[in-house]
Amino acid sequence: MHGTASIPRLNPPLTNNVRLILLTVLISAGVLVALRVPLLLPHPPEHRLPPAKATSLPPVPGDFAVPPPPFSPEIFPCSQCHNEDQPTNKKRRKLKMEHKDIVLQHDQEHRWCLDCHDSDNRDQLRSASGEPIKFEESFRLCGQCHGDKLRDWRIGIHGKRTGEWNGKKEYLLCVHCHNPHSPKFKPVAPMPPPVRPEQIR
Amino acid sequence: MTFLRFLGGAAGLVVRGNRLYYAWCALLLVLVFVGAGAYATQLRDGLVVTKMRDSVTWAFYIGNFTFLVGVAAAAVMLVIPAYLYDWGPIKEIVILGELLAISACIMCLIFVTVDMGRPDRFWHLMPIVGKLNFPGALLSWDVVVLNAYLLLNLTIVTYMVYSAFMGREPNHHFTWPLVIFSIPFAISIHTVTAFIYNGMVARPYWNASILAPKFLASAFCSGPAVLLIVLQILRKMTRLKIQDAAIWKIAELMAYAMGINLFFTGAEIFKDFYSHAHHAIHTQYFYFGIGAHRAIVPYAWMSLFFGVVAFLLFMIPATRKNVVTLNAGCILIYASCYIEKGIGLLIPGMTPDGLGEIYEYTPSTTEVLVAAGTFSLGFLIYTILLKVVVPVMLGEFRVTDLGDKAVVGTGPEAPPAGLARAGH
Amino acid sequence: MNTEQTPQEQGPAGVTRRDFIGGCAAAAVSAVLASCTPEQREAFLQKRFKELTGAELEAVIARLERENKEKFKTGIKVKTTGAQEGVLFGYGLDISRCIGCRRCVHACVKENNQSRDPEIQWIRVLRMDKERGIDLTHSDPYYNPPEVPEPDAFYLPVACQQCEQPACVAVCPVQATYKEPDGIVVIDYNWCIGCRCCMSACPYQARRFNWRDPVIPPDQVNPDTHYLGNRPRYRGVVEKCTFCIQRVREEHGRYPACVEICPVGARKFGNLLDGESEIRHIMREKRVFILKEELNTQPKFFYFYAT
Numbered sequence: 008m009h010g011t012a013s014i015p016r017l018n019p020p021l022t023n024n025v026r027l028i029l030l031t032v033l034i035s036a037g038v039l040v041a042l043r044v045p046l047l048l049p050h051p052p053e054h055r056l057p058p059a060k061a062t063s064l065p066p067v068p069g070d071f072a073v074p075p076p077p078f079s080p081e082i083f084p085c086s087q088c089h090n091e092d093q094p095t096n097k098k099r100r101k102l103k104m105e106h107k108d109i110v111l112q113h114d115q116e117h118r119w120c121l122d123c124h125d126s127d128n129r130d131q132l133r134s135a136s137g138e139p140i141k142f143e144e145s146f147r148l149c150g151q152c153h154g155d156k157l158r159d160w161r162i163g164i165h166g167k168r169t170g171e172w173n174g175k176k177e178y179l180l181c182v183h184c185h186n187p188h189s190p191k192f193k194p195v196a197p198m199p200p201p202v203r204p205e206q207i208r
Numbered sequence: 209m210t211f212l213r214f215l216g217g218a219a220g221l222v223v224r225g226n227r228l229y230y231a232w233c234a235l236l237l238v239l240v241f242v243g244a245g246a247y248a249t250q251l252r253d254g255l256v257v258t259k260m261r262d263s264v265t266w267a268f269y270i271g272n273f274t275f276l277v278g279v280a281a282a283a284v285m286l287v288i289p290a291y292l293y294d295w296g297p298i299k300e301i302v303i304l305g306e307l308l309a310i311s312a313c314i315m316c317l318i319f320v321t322v323d324m325g326r327p328d329r330f331w332h333l334m335p336i337v338g339k340l341n342f343p344g345a346l347l348s349w350d351v352v353v354l355n356a357y358l359l360l361n362l363t364i365v366t367y368m369v370y371s372a373f374m375g376r377e378p379n380h381h382f383t384w385p386l387v388i389f390s391i392p393f394a395i396s397i398h399t400v401t402a403f404i405y406n407g408m409v410a411r412p413y414w415n416a417s418i419l420a421p422k423f424l425a426s427a428f429c430s431g432p433a434v435l436l437i438v439l440q441i442l443r444k445m446t447r448l449k450i451q452d453a454a455i456w457k458i459a460e461l462m463a464y465a466m467g468i469n470l471f472f473t474g475a476e477i478f479k480d481f482y483s484h485a486h487h488a489i490h491t492q493y494f495y496f497g498i499g500a501h502r503a504i505v506p507y508a509w510m511s512l513f514f515g516v517v518a519f520l521l522f523m524i525p526a527t528r529k530n531v532v533t534l535n536a537g538c539i540l541i542y543a544s545c546y547i548e549k550g551i552g553l554l555i556p557g558m559t560p561d562g563l564g565e566i567y568e569y570t571p572s573t574t575e576v577l578v579a580a581g582t583f584s585l586g587f588l589i590y591t592i593l594l595k596v597v598v599p600v601m602l603g604e605f606r607v608t609d610l611g612d613k614a615v616v617g618t619g620p621e622a623p624p625a626g627l628a629r630a631g632h
Numbered sequence: 633m634n635t636e637q638t639p640q641e642q643g644p645a646g647v648t649r650r651d652f653i654g655g656c657a658a659a660a661v662s663a664v665l666a667s668c669t670p671e672q673r674e675a676f677l678q679k680r681f682k683e684l685t686g687a688e689l690e691a692v693i694a695r696l697e698r699e700n701k702e703k704f705k706t707g708i709k710v711k712t713t714g715a716q717e718g719v720l721f722g723y724g725l726d727i728s729r730c731i732g733c734r735r736c737v738h739a740c741v742k743e744n745n746q747s748r749d750p751e752i753q754w755i756r757v758l759r760m761d762k763e764r765g766i767d768l769t770h771s772d773p774y775y776n777p778p779e780v781p782e783p784d785a786f787y788l789p790v791a792c793q794q795c796e797q798p799a800c801v802a803v804c805p806v807q808a809t810y811k812e813p814d815g816i817v818v819i820d821y822n823w824c825i826g827c828r829c830c831m832s833a834c835p836y837q838a839r840r841f842n843w844r845d846p847v848i849p850p851d852q853v854n855p856d857t858h859y860l861g862n863r864p865r866y867r868g869v870v871e872k873c874t875f876c877i878q879r880v881r882e883e884h885g886r887y888p889a890c891v892e893i894c895p896v897g898a899r900k901f902g903n904l905l906d907g908e909s910e911i912r913h914i915m916r917e918k919r920v921f922i923l924k925e926e927l928n929t930q931p932k933f934f935y936f937y938a939t
Contacts, residue, residue, distance in 0.1 A: 029292065033392045163910035164726075164917060164938055167897030172909075173719075173885045184896070192896065194779035198734040201773060204261035204567045207750045207843065254867045255826075256844035265831040265841060325826015325841065325868030328676065332806040332825050339680055339807050339823070347805035347829050409927045410799060410835035489769060562837035563758060563790060564768035 072170075072177045076142045083142075089129035097126055112189040123148060123187075149181045156181075210607065214373055218596040221605060225595070228445075236588040243581010246574045247322055255325055257574040263567035264558045266323070268550065268575045272582070273319035275430065275549035277401045278423060280312035280357065282431020284394035285461055291387050297454035303368060303601070304442070305435055306361045307593045309394070312431075313358035315586035322578050346404040353400050357393045360386060365597070372600045374607050398423050405557065413490035413557040416479075422472040428465035429518075430545030432458050433538040438594075440535070446598050456529055459537070463522035466541060470515055473548075493566075494556035503568045504555055507547045514544035671695065680807070681820040681859060692822075693859070700864055704850040711858045713881040715814035721875050721932065722815075722911040723888075724900035724920070725789060728937040732757055732780040732787030736890035736899065740791075743876060743889035744862040745854050747846030754840065754873040755791040755890065762786055791890075792817060792838040792873035793923060793931030800830035800839065809870070815904070815932055816875050818860035826868040835924050836931075839872045875901070904932065 088105070089095075099119045102109070111119065125133040132140040132148050140148050150157030159165035163176075166184065170176040185192070225233075250257050260267045286305035289295045321327050332338040333351055342348040364386050371378040402420035409415055436458055443450045477495070480488035492498060494508045521527045521537035528534060560566045571579075599605035665673055674695055684692055693710050700708040737755045746752040758771035762784055771788070781787070798817050801809055808823040809830055831839045845867045857863040861877035876888035880901070886892075891899040902909030911934070914920060920934040 029388065033388070159917070159938060162913040162917070163900065164914050165897065167894060168910070169887060169892050171884045172880060172887050172902050175884070179897075192731065194781065195731065195733050195895070196778060197732060197776065197780045198738050200734070200776045201737075201753050201756065202750050203774065204263055207256065207261060254842070254844040261843065262831065262837070262840055265828040320827075323827070325828070325870075326824065326866075329823070329825045332808070332823060339683075341805050341807045345803050345805045345829070347803065347827065351805065404803075404829075405832075408799065408803070408833045409929070410833055486769065558832070560769065562768075562835050563756060563773070564771050565773065565837075 072175065073143065073180055074177065074183065076145060076180055077183055078142075083130070085124075085129035095121075095126050097121060109188050112191070113187065143180075145187070146181050149187075153181075210374070211370065214370060214607070217605060221599060222592050222595050229591075229595075233588065233591065236584040236591070239584035240581050240588065243578050243584065246577035246581065250322070250574055250578065251327075257572060259569055259572045259575065261567055261569075263561040263565050264555065264569040266554050266558065267569050268554075268571040268579060269319050269323040271550035271554045272579050273316050273323070274401055274423075274553060275546055276312045276316045276319065276586075277354070277398050278427030278545070278549065279431040279434060280309045280316060280354075281394045281398040281424070281427045282435070283309035283361070284391055285428050285432050285458065285465075286435070287387060287391055287394070289457070289461075292391075295457070297451040298457060301439060301450055301454055303365060303597060304438065304594070305431075306365050307590060307597060308431070308435055308438070309361050310358060310365065310593065311586045311590040313354060313361070314589055315582055316354055317358075318582045318585065319579075322582070346400060346407055349400045350397070350404060353393060353397045357390065357397050360390045360393060364390065365593075369597050369600050372603075373605065395424065398427050405553070410562055411490075411557050412487035414553075416476065418472050418476060422469060422476075425465050425469035425472055426545045426548055429462045429469060429541050430549075432462050433541040433545070436462075436538045437535060438590075440531075442594065442598065447602055448598055452529070455534070459522050459528045459534060462541065463519060463528070466515060466519040466522065469545075470519055473512070473515070489560060490556045493559050494552055498560070498566060501559075501566050501568050503570055504551055507551050511544045511547035511552060514540040515548075518544060671699070675699075675822070678822050680823045682807075682810070696859070696863065703864070704848070704853045706850060706853060706855060708853060708855045708857055708863070710863050711856075711878060711881075712860075713858065713878075715812050715816075715881065716885075718903075718905055720815045720904040721794065721880060722902060722904035722909075723794070723875065723933045724911050724914045725933070725935050726898040726900070726938045727786060727788060727935050728939045729896045729898035730757075730787045730789060731896055731898075732759060732775070732782075732785070733895060735893045735895055736789060739889045739893035740873070742852065743854055743879075744874075745848055745857065745864050746840075746871075747842065747848065747865070748852065749847040750843075752840045752842070752846070752871070754838070754871075755789050756837070757787050757789045759785050760788055788935070790836055790838065790923070791933075793836050793929070793933040794873075794875060796930035796932060797928060799833040799835060799927070799929055803829040803833040805829060812860070814881070816860075816877055817872075818874055818877065819870055819872065820860070821863070821865050821869045821871070824869040826870065828870065830870055835927050835929060839870050841870050842867050 099121075102120075106120075122135075123132055125131045125139055128139065130142075132142060132145060134140055134148060135151055146157060146160065156165050160178070160181070166181070167179050168176045181187070181190075258267070258269075283302075283305040286298055286302045290299040290302035321330065324330070333340055333348070335342070340348045340351065342352065364383060367383060368378055399420045402423040405411070405414035406417070406419045407415075436455060439450050439455060442448045477491065480491040489498065493501065494504060496502075497505045518537040518540035521533050521540070527537070555569050559569070596605070665676070668676065674691075678692055679688065681689075681692075689712065693712065696710050697708060700710075734757055737753050737757060740746075740754050741748070741751060744754065746754065756773050758768070758773050759775040759782075760766060760771055764770055766788060775782075775785070794815055794817055796811075796815065798809075798811055801811055801817060804810075805827060806823060806825055808825065809817060809819045811817050826841070828841060831841060842865055846865050848864060853864070854862060856878055858874075858878035858881070861874040865871050876886075876890075879886040879888060887901050888899075891901045900910045900914055902911040904911060906912065914936055915934065918936040918938060920936040922931045922934060
């Protein structure tokens with residue numbers, strides 16, 4: 008029995024050459040289709056940033072808002088206590104009466120309170136050269152040693168800024184983040200880690 | 209109108225059969241319903257019922273899809289010898305390969321659908337009404353070629369079978385271009401599927417140019433593996449004549465494909481382990497695991513071992529022509545390629561993920577059930593198609609039979625004596 | 633068996649199979665659509681955000697606001713603010729400063745209305761061993777010591793890198809994700825089909841999928857939202873960082889939430905086309921690098937070491 012014979016055969020006569028040509032055409036078509044993929048993919052040109060002008064002057068104090076310095080409560084003005092009634096003892100020593108909580112961990116071998124706090128007017132600070140510096144501009148004091156940080160801070164690289172990326176910004180003073188007497192960051196507890204994929208059900 | 213009568217007759221063929229046929233269909237139907245139930249859960253609760261997570265975002269569903277694209281593409285293994293080389297023994301059975309391609313394409317589309325987070329938005333993928341990102345996105349290519357290939361095969365098969373049913377000689381000017389056209393489509397469905405992965409620079413495991421050739425090589429052994437078993441079943445269960453020569457020829461071609469596939473696998477393994485660059489970590493995960501993460505390592509070795517054994521069985525003519533070793537080889541090849549695509553492609557590709565995290569994926573029960581349901585539906589479709597087409601091939605179901613009495617009632621498994629036969 | 637009784641036979645004369653199947657499909661779709669509320673129907677048929685015109689857009693926004701009002705019992709504004717002329721956003725992250733405290737991760741969740749259960753986080757902070765340097769393979773996002781920074785570690789926060797050549801955009805089959813003129817890669821949550829191609833394509837693992845219905849307690853919803861950003865999402869769609877598009881696109885553009893919360897000022901943000909912006913200062917004064925530069929995705933997320 009030839010049961011399979013009833014499916015009509017598709018039988019155009021083919022010479023070997025025709026087969027070869029057909030195969031070549033098909034394979035080329037396949038390759039072409041495949042090749043077109045990368046050609047058709049959108050390839051935006053690399054983005055070129057506009058040339059920057061020579062570094063312009065960084066913002067100067069007054070150009071931006073700075074929150075008031077983070078004084079301990081009710082401690083300022085310092086002249087509440089440090090007044091005519093209390094003559095200044097300029098001798099470097101360990102404090103025994105007030106400010107005992109302050110542990111200086113900021114180049115303590117070389118410095119002490121009155122290297123930064125103005126001995127004549129305790130409501131302000133002083134630079135190494137004796138120039139008075141307001142607490143609101145304490146960054147100038149810090150910048151004497153940390154000039155690179157001051158520069159970075161002014162242009163917004165160092166430190167935190169809040170507000171508008173295209174408008175009003177608020178800077179934080181160095182002392183908002185760094186305790187001036189012990190500037191190294193203190194470790195904090197991290198917030199909770201993500202849920203592992205295995206635990207999502 | 210005759211076509212409607214053909215469909216009616218076909219429906220008659222489908223609902224009748226012997227006990228084995230009913231049992232087989234019932235089993236498949238039960239699995240389809242179980243799968244549908246599992247999918248309903250997924251629709252209700254979201255893809256959280258799978259084990260896919262942000263780290264491994266594609267897994268079992270897409271792995272099955274990839275494997276089945278290969279099965280669909282494999283019809284070309286019969287089409288080329290049948291039509292281009294006009295080789296008789298295969299020409300007689302080429303339609304069975306095309307039917308398999310149709311079923312596999314449908315399964316592919318189902319697997320893609322069940323993997324979607326928003327299947328309700330399927331219409332976004334349609335050209336014109338939706339916004340198909342063509343030609344930019346490879347997935348849109350896949351949508352196009354897969355549907356086109358399905359349509360092409362449906363057209364060819366329907367036309368040929370209907371012509372046979374009508375007792376007409378098919379018009380070669382119509383079928384010939386379609387058949388020829390289906391060859392590059394078969395190759396491109398699998399190439400494009402490979403390119404989906406291949407184009408992702410984020411995943412070094414896939415971003416290797418050997419991927420597409422390897423896909424084709426493994427497809428050309430896994431697809432025919434299914435077919436060889438089906439052919440033998442049909443030979444036993446129906447009066448369909450399938451020559452040994454056809455089966456042996458297919459097995460021989462499979463051996464070559466498996467050889468090439470193993471060679472490509474070896475090339476990949478060599479590249480990764482010899483250079484031992486960071487990117488090799490994915491291959492390492494597949495074959496050796498990373499630390500305690502070794503869930504899929506046994507599968508890697510199983511796939512490799514099965515592939516090698518099957519290659520040897522099919523390469524040696526004696527074992528290729530022995531029924532037992534031939535079928536063992538088919539099962540081994542099927543298993544090897546199924547592991548390679550279903551597990552070995554997706555999971556190592558995404559483990560560790562883009563930031564180095566290792567999430568060990570294994571499919572959830574829902575995923576397994578949905579996959580089982582999809583496969584069952586595919587097999588059911590294939591069974592039904594065969595149930596109609598085989599009698600046409602045998603000349604048992606013809607327009608002339610649809611007279612007043614419409615003699616279409618008997619399945620080919622148990623032909624009653626005296627059934628009108630057009631063959632000799 | 634008489635074929636006359638099969639259902640296929642009962643079709644009206646002259647109807648082809650294609651018509652029949654097409655008709656059935658159309659009927660099925662219409663039936664489903666008819667059984668929906670008008671609201672659901674509108675949502676189902678909504679066009680892509682990019683293609684919505686004036687009146688359509690207004691209707692869509694009104695519908696979204698109604699939906700959210702119903703869900704969260706509070707008015708939620710959905711903005712559609714467009715990109716500003718001459719702006720290309722860039723981000724800087726100072727690895728020498730980050731202490732791995734995850735304040736940014738949680739501020740982001742609050743700001744951007746991520747699901748709280750399971751909590752979706754757009755920022756992933758990776759703990760790196762100082763001994764190894766940047767080595768993703770050995771990184772750990774789940775670190776949880778009592779205190780950070782740990783002495784032997786540094787931290788690398790990763791979120792969407794807002795690439796100029798985004799791999800995710802290229803692979804999206806329906807163009808639901810795309811790059812805006814100001815460089816932000818956005819997702820249209822009403823167009824995304826949830827195929828997750830973009831997640832596979834992203835080299836930075838920056839995209840998140842809503843595996844289940846997102847949950848936000850109504851009292852925790854941020855009512856200031858953008859269509860392409862932090863409006864509440866749906867199940868089955870992808871989401872990711874948008875540089876806080878609802879904040880930065882304002883005329884007085886606020887810094888993204890992560891920049892504002894960072895306790896050590898490690899996070900920087902600005903306009904790459906403005907030579908005087910912070911980010912440009914950083915690129916000029918410091919040495920920046922991008923993650924996985926060999927992939928040519930061209931991130932606009934620059935890591936740097938200020939010290």
